[in-house]
Amino acid sequence: DIAITQSPSSVAVSVGETVTLSCKSSQSLLYSENQKDYLGWYQQKPGQTPKPLIYWATNRHTGVPDRFTGSGSGTDFTLIISSVQAEDLADYYCEQYFVYPNTFGAGTKLELK
């Protein structure tokens, strides 16, 4: 199985700061035929359903603000949140859907400093 490791487990930021979340895969998630990485990011606020943010490692889902940026390829990925807003405080998960079993990271909790 592909193991997904997220770091840090929690991070405290002030409104307006930029924060970088890391997601590492134990195997490459790059599909050679289309050069796409099968890695997604989700945001989950307390008591709410996970909200898809990023697919194919770098593409924003419809309606996601451009302060959310996904980057990386292969085994190392990041989610950068620029100018953090109070509404961004949530848990963030990455997931590989390259192979079965699909696997999620343990998440990063974004908190207010």
Place this chain on the structure above:
Amino acid sequence: EVQLVESGGGLVQPGRSLKLSCAASGFTFSNYYMAWVRQAPKKGLEWVATISTSGSRTYYPDSVKGRFTISRDNAKSSLYLQMNSLKSEDTATYYCARHERDSYARDYWGQGVMVTVSS
């Protein structure tokens, strides 16, 4: 508007069975892979099952293989999860999710349904 509405959750004793349903609307259900993802209380997300558009292919992690069965009825735009031999560790909120056609990403999720396995 895409909507996924789960139902069928509740309290069940260990070893018993439960069947979850997910009613889909706002899109052509038969054109999309569908999945179940769960989240134990205060824990992270765990993929549970995926089914192909026709239902001919299904996928499970080892943690539920042989106990859970995902199925679909395209005529009714409905997704199901039959859960047998339930264990306390199956206690979780279960989400129905759609796989986008090109990227395969999970692009829409239901609101979730709670399953509690306890005597």
